[in-house]
Amino acid sequence: MRGHVLRRIFSTDHKVIGLQYGFTSLFFLLVGFSLVILIRWQHAYSGQAFPLIGSLLGEANAPGGIISPEFYNQLGAMHGTIMVFLGVVPLAFGAFGNYIVPLQIGAPDMAFPRLNATSYWLYAAGGVVMLVSFIVPGGAANNGWTSYAPLSDIAAGHGQTLWLAGMLLLIFSSLLGAINFIATIIQLRAPGMTWFRLPFFVWAQFITAFLLLLAFPALQAAAVLQGMDRLAGTSFFLPSGLVVAGQPADVAGGGNALLWQHLFWFLGHPEVYVLILPAMGIVAEVVANNTRKPLWGYRLMVYSVFVLGFLSFIVWAHHMFLTGMGTAISAFFQATTMIISIPSVIILSSLILSLYGGSIRFNTPMLFALAFMPMFGLGGLTGLPLGLSATDIPLHDTNYVIAHFHYLVAPGTIFALFAGIYYWFPKITGRMMNETLGTIHFVGSLICMNVIFLPMFIQGLAGVNRRLWDGGAIYSHAQETLSLNIPMVYAAFGLAFFQLFFVVNLLVSIRAGRVADTNPWKATTLEWTATATPPRAHGNFERPVRVYRDPYDYSVPGATAGFLAQNAE
Amino acid sequence: MFVFGALLVLTMATVGVSYLRLPDAPAVVIGISIALTKAALVAMYFMHLKGEKPMVYWPLGLTAFLFVGLIAGLLLSEGDHLFGTQFGDAFTRD
Amino acid sequence: MEIPYTSEVRPDTGLTNPKLGIWLFLASEVMLFGSLFSSYVLLRSGAPTWPVQHEVLSVPLAALNTVVLIASSVTMVMAWASLAPHTAAVTRGDNVAEGNALKRYRLFMGLTLLGGAIFLVVKAIEYVDKFSHHLYPATNNFLGLYFTLTGLHALHVIVGMIVNAYLWGPGTRMWRSQPERFANRIEVVGIYWHFVDVVWIFLFPVLYLL
Numbered sequence: 001m002r003g004h005v006l007r008r009i010f011s012t013d014h015k016v017i018g019l020q021y022g023f024t025s026l027f028f029l030l031v032g033f034s035l036v037i038l039i040r041w042q043h044a045y046s047g048q049a050f051p052l053i054g055s056l057l058g059e060a061n062a063p064g065g066i067i068s069p070e071f072y073n074q075l076g077a078m079h080g081t082i083m084v085f086l087g088v089v090p091l092a093f094g095a096f097g098n099y100i101v102p103l104q105i106g107a108p109d110m111a112f113p114r115l116n117a118t119s120y121w122l123y124a125a126g127g128v129v130m131l132v133s134f135i136v137p138g139g140a141a142n143n144g145w146t147s148y149a150p151l152s153d154i155a156a157g158h159g160q161t162l163w164l165a166g167m168l169l170l171i172f173s174s175l176l177g178a179i180n181f182i183a184t185i186i187q188l189r190a191p192g193m194t195w196f197r198l199p200f201f202v203w204a205q206f207i208t209a210f211l212l213l214l215a216f217p218a219l220q221a222a223a224v225l226q227g228m229d230r231l232a233g234t235s236f237f238l239p240s241g242l243v244v245a246g247q248p249a250d251v252a253g254g255g256n257a258l259l260w261q262h263l264f265w266f267l268g269h270p271e272v273y274v275l276i277l278p279a280m281g282i283v284a285e286v287v288a289n290n291t292r293k294p295l296w297g298y299r300l301m302v303y304s305v306f307v308l309g310f311l312s313f314i315v316w317a318h319h320m321f322l323t324g325m326g327t328a329i330s331a332f333f334q335a336t337t338m339i340i341s342i343p344s345v346i347i348l349s350s351l352i353l354s355l356y357g358g359s360i361r362f363n364t365p366m367l368f369a370l371a372f373m374p375m376f377g378l379g380g381l382t383g384l385p386l387g388l389s390a391t392d393i394p395l396h397d398t399n400y401v402i403a404h405f406h407y408l409v410a411p412g413t414i415f416a417l418f419a420g421i422y423y424w425f426p427k428i429t430g431r432m433m434n435e436t437l438g439t440i441h442f443v444g445s446l447i448c449m450n451v452i453f454l455p456m457f458i459q460g461l462a463g464v465n466r467r468l469w470d471g472g473a474i475y476s477h478a479q480e481t482l483s484l485n486i487p488m489v490y491a492a493f494g495l496a497f498f499q500l501f502f503v504v505n506l507l508v509s510i511r512a513g514r515v516a517d518t519n520p521w522k523a524t525t526l527e528w529t530a531t532a533t534p535p536r537a538h539g540n541f542e543r544p545v546r547v548y549r550d551p552y553d554y555s556v557p558g559a560t561a562g563f564l565a566q567n568a569e
Numbered sequence: 570m571f572v573f574g575a576l577l578v579l580t581m582a583t584v585g586v587s588y589l590r591l592p593d594a595p596a597v598v599i600g601i602s603i604a605l606t607k608a609a610l611v612a613m614y615f616m617h618l619k620g621e622k623p624m625v626y627w628p629l630g631l632t633a634f635l636f637v638g639l640i641a642g643l644l645l646s647e648g649d650h651l652f653g654t655q656f657g658d659a660f661t662r663d
Numbered sequence: 664m665e666i667p668y669t670s671e672v673r674p675d676t677g678l679t680n681p682k683l684g685i686w687l688f689l690a691s692e693v694m695l696f697g698s699l700f701s702s703y704v705l706l707r708s709g710a711p712t713w714p715v716q717h718e719v720l721s722v723p724l725a726a727l728n729t730v731v732l733i734a735s736s737v738t739m740v741m742a743w744a745s746l747a748p749h750t751a752a753v754t755r756g757d758n759v760a761e762g763n764a765l766k767r768y769r770l771f772m773g774l775t776l777l778g779g780a781i782f783l784v785v786k787a788i789e790y791v792d793k794f795s796h797h798l799y800p801a802t803n804n805f806l807g808l809y810f811t812l813t814g815l816h817a818l819h820v821i822v823g824m825i826v827n828a829y830l831w832g833p834g835t836r837m838w839r840s841q842p843e844r845f846a847n848r849i850e851v852v853g854i855y856w857h858f859v860d861v862v863w864i865f866l867f868p869v870l871y872l873l
Binding site for chain 3: 570572573576577580583584586587596597600601603604607608611612615616617622624625628629631632633635636639640643644647648650
């Protein structure tokens with residue numbers, strides 16, 4: 001009995017590991033969301049106690065239930081860290097990637113199953129370290145998710161050091177995962193599954209894996225260097241003559257604070273493409289399936305995602321336009337940043353054009369996929385002024401930036417992830433999720449997200465800086481925009497409320513959802529030819545897989561049920 | 570074994586050259602060149618990279634490009650002391 | 664349940680999974696050490712003064728270590744070469760070939776482990792020598808980089824030695840049951856070990872000579 005439980009917990013089956021990633025990441029998304037609700041409240045009603053549970057936050061963090069500035073900084077840093085590294089990426093890459101990719105390429109499992117399990121447990125360990133950092137003296141890291149030096153170097157307490165340790169664990173987990181994905185996609189495609197028969201979802205995960213593999217080590221290096229600064233007294237990021245709180249810092253000096261920024265953003269920029277690429281992959285699958293026609297411009301999309309991945313490595317300093325770099329190098333990064341919008345637009349346009357002439361089914365996954373398009377479009381367009389140095393000057397570090405990237409990640413990526421959950425739920429459980437609850441979840445989330453993030457553009461344009469404890473109360477020129485914080489916090493409560501529909505739907509449908517057959521969405525890709533809920537033991541397919549067709553052979557004249565699966569002869 | 574011999578010779582060479590106490594620029598060029606040669610020998614012959622498959626060459630090529638890109642981006646952005654440019658450049662002229 | 668292409672080569676790529684995997688891992692390692700080298704270049708070039716490296720560190724000891732590590736790479740190649748030509752014979756059931764190959768392999772892998780151990784001992788001597796002269800990572804950025812870079816490298820040596828030791832000892836069971844897969848393992852582990860050697864080939868001139 002005990003051996004059986006241990007084998008389940010430390011399973012090397014990609015489907016079990018995918019679910020482990022899935023549940024863990026959904027938990028962390030909830031944690032990250034809870035942190036930011038506190039921030040929203042503090043902005044709307046600065047200095048007022050958080051209702052109901054304020055007193056539970058602890059006297060150190062929130063005396064009298066009022067969020068202290070120090071705790072606020074922890075909330076900000078950890079909200080970003082948890083959402084990006086513990087929530088979205090593990091869900092998009094670890095959960096969806098692990099579960100679906102081997103099935104879609106016709107493989108029995110990932111190339112390195114034990115490495116896969118190791119990746120998950122490293123991630124879980126990193127998550128534990130991050131959570132533990134909240135309760136050590138001094139609290140969690142409080143230097144932004146970007147941990148800029150020299151502040152992060154000298155920050156008191158163990159929170160920042162634990163952040164570094166947690167990041168090293170998470171990075172190692174991602175690196176091993178990336179190796180696994182790349183090797184699996186290259187080596188374990190079923191006979192007949194040529195490169196241009198791969199579902200776009202697999203291509204997206206493939207490029208994502210390369211981004212993780214080659215960009216994360218820079219942050220590993222930076223974390224090691226900062227760890228040495230914090231623990232061994234080195235000054236890699238501490239310049240000479242640094243004065244802290246009126247006292248000259250007792251370090252050798254000679255370091256370069258901007259070195260941290262370069263190393264961080266060398267990862268940081270590809271990281272945001274790691275956030276969006278799996279989402280584009282999911283939307284592509286859902287759109288093709290629910291328009292009953294092939295994707296428009298599939299090959300173009302594949303070439304675009306290659307170019308996008310490659311370019312993402314050479315735009316990073318557009319996060320650093322205000323650090324005093326020379327005009328020539330600034331022009332280089334502006335140019336690459338502008339150019340990178342091209343493949344993004346090509347992919348978005350292809351998805352939109354895929355709708356034209358389609359026989360559209362408006363089920364819950366499709367609703368989320370449809371909303372993804374304008375939301376991602378708005379997020380992307382608002383990035384353009386940020387990518388040009390001159391227009392970035394007034395906008396850098398304002399709420400405008402926050403609105404820009406949240407549009408891409410929240411009604412962008414997270415909507416795509418919801419689409420994926422509703423879409424692949426019947427494959428995983430053999431049951432359907434409830435459509436009514438799904439529609440309510442969708443409409444409520446869409447409205448609330450826009451009420452939360454749209455005003456931030458206005459605030460940012462008025463000059464309101466990000467990461468301010470009082471939400472910008474000191475800006476006399478931006479006072480009218482600050483009143484927007486009040487509807488924003490109620491929309492945040494609303495967003496939390498509408499997630500209940502999702503959580504209840506998910507948990508109840510596992511046991512009591514309408515039973516589904518092997519292929520309820522009448523889809524063409526290989527995962528739907530596996531048994532209704534692929535068996536826990538290795539070996540996903542009843543018969544050896546052989547692929548004969550392109551990924552989206554929908555509405556083929558003469559085909560029964562209006563589509564041909566990839567392995568149909 | 571030839572490779573071992575070559576590596577030993579190159580190691581002695583690089584130590585020997587260092588005793589010449591050349592000025593910075595040539596010293597760096599020579600030192601890194603010798604190191605690159607030794608590394609290439611180890612990679613080609615010990616790691617069997619010579620005659621390896623394209624599926625290995627492409628990721629490694631991309632990696633090499635990105636490494637150069639990182640160093641270049643870093644030095645060009647922060648290397649005013651190397652290239653003689655000044656902070657003022659960011660806001661004047663051009 | 665067998666994962667395809669773990670030991671056999673996939674025809675269109677010409678690779679086994681572990682061979683591809685180790686090169687992908689090394690690509691990330693190149694970016695890791697590359698980031699650290701980039702940091703070294705930036706910090707050194709931007710520093711108004713920099714210690715004369717070969718006066719702070721011992722070039723003879725490091726040159727010895729360089730030779731030792733290169734030699735251990737050679738013995739690693741020979742360890743693999745002891746096994747690879749004989750996998751077919753072992754599969755056929757030739758116990759004599761199996762025994763002889765295993766003996767030669769054990770000899771060379773043992774020498775590789777010895778080389779790694781000598782390297783680490785010399786490194787330890789160097790470190791202790793620095794500490795006894797009150798030279799610590801915090802003393803200046805050169806020493807900080809020296810300890811960090813060589814420390815991280817030494818960590819990679821240790822991990823490599825742990826894996827090599829396992830494959831010298833308990834891991835050899837696989838030689839009898841799946842000789843080709845075992846030989847492939849030695850090749851893959853060898854590639855990692857050679858990479859550790861390559862990193863040192865760059866660390867030596869950069870930290871000691873220039």
